[in-house]
Amino acid sequence: MKKMIIIGATSGIGESLARQAIRKGYKVGGTGRRVQRLEQMKDELGEHFHYREMDVVKKMKASSKLLSLVEEMGGMDIIVLNAGISNYPASSIISMEQEIIDVNVSGFVQLFGEAFQYFRQQGHGHIVGVSSIAGLFGSSRAAPYSASKAFISTYMQAYRQRCNSAGYDITITDVKPGFVKSEMIEGKKGLFWVAETEKAVRQMLTDIEKKKSYSYITRRWRFVAWLIKLTPNWVIDRL
Numbered sequence: 001m002k003k004m005i006i007i008g009a010t011s012g013i014g015e016s017l018a019r020q021a022i023r024k025g026y027k028v029g030g031t032g033r034r035v036q037r038l039e040q041m042k043d044e045l046g047e048h049f050h051y052r053e054m055d056v057v058k059k060m061k062a063s064s065k066l067l068s069l070v071e072e073m074g075g076m077d078i079i080v081l082n083a084g085i086s087n088y089p090a091s092s093i094i095s096m097e098q099e100i101i102d103v104n105v106s107g108f109v110q111l112f113g114e115a116f117q118y119f120r121q122q123g124h125g126h127i128v129g130v131s132s133i134a135g136l137f138g139s140s141r142a143a144p145y146s147a148s149k150a151f152i153s154t155y156m157q158a159y160r161q162r163c164n165s166a167g168y169d170i171t172i173t174d175v176k177p178g179f180v181k182s183e184m185i186e187g188k189k190g191l192f193w194v195a196e197t198e199k200a201v202r203q204m205l206t207d208i209e210k211k212k213s214y215s216y217i218t219r220r221w222r223f224v225a226w227l228i229k230l231t232p233n234w235v236i237d238r239l
């Protein structure tokens with residue numbers, strides 16, 4: 001039975017992934033700060049779901065909780081680094097700038113490092129990081145968010161290069177969602193192509209199982225990514 005740990009499994013994409021992975025026969029470990037939701041999921045999902053209350057900002061504690069979850073599950077084959085926050089819709093960018101960097105960048109790097117070390121020792125493994133289409137360009141309405149996602153995508157690419165050149169059997173999948181229904185986008189205006197969570201996550205899980213390096217969910221966002229990459233900076237600077 002494959003073992004998948006999902007960091008940020010209490011709502012949205014992470015919760016849906018936990019449910020779909022269990023249905024597909026995985027043993028799943030879920031984490032998040034909202035322990036009541038984890039307890040509720042345990043009641044619903046049963047023996048193949050394990051959990052730890054975890055705040056990724058408390059980096060040392062987060063690392064030791066990850067390792068104790070791995071131990072409880074009897075190993076780890078895949079880790080999905082999904083925990084993330086954004087400044088919209090309710091709060092200003094400035095008040096949340098540092099918080100976004102702490103969760104989306106520092107928390108990510110801490111657990112990525114822990115998982116990488118674990119998989120190096122094990123000899124194989126799969127790290128999935130949930131980035132965003134927003135990481136492909138700067139956005140005035142979400143500067144720290146878009147920059148945090150650019151950071152993790154570049155970081156994962158660098159580690160993928162390292163694995164390729166050193167011959168490590170570690171897959172690194174960069175997931176780039178467009179808009180997906182979740183608490184994160186509740187109340188936000190001007191969104192388009194908002195995907196049902198279930199559908200987006202189904203595509204994501206398929207890409208994980210195919211060990212893809214890049215996963216655009218839903219698929220049509222690959223086209224948008226391609227257009228963004230072709231757009232000159234002088235146009236993006238005026239968006």
Ligand SMILES: NC(=O)c1ccc[n+]([C@@H]2O[C@H](COP(=O)([O-])OP(=O)(O)OC[C@H]3O[C@@H](n4cnc5c(N)ncnc54)[C@H](OP(=O)(O)O)[C@@H]3O)[C@@H](O)[C@H]2O)c1
Nearest residue numbers: 008010011012013032033034055056083084179180182184
């Ligand atoms: N929805 C979209 O349109 C969209 C688009 C592009 C990318 N994404 C990315 O997808 C990922 C999942 O987001 P979502 O849309 O599913 O939103 P969500 O429902 O708000 O889920 C966010 C998850 O991150 C966890 N989390 C947040 N802060 C944390 C912390 N300090 N420590 C531990 N866990 C923390 C939350 O758990 P707790 O609150 O229980 O801690 C929750 O499980 C994020 O990385 C997001 O940036 C989403």
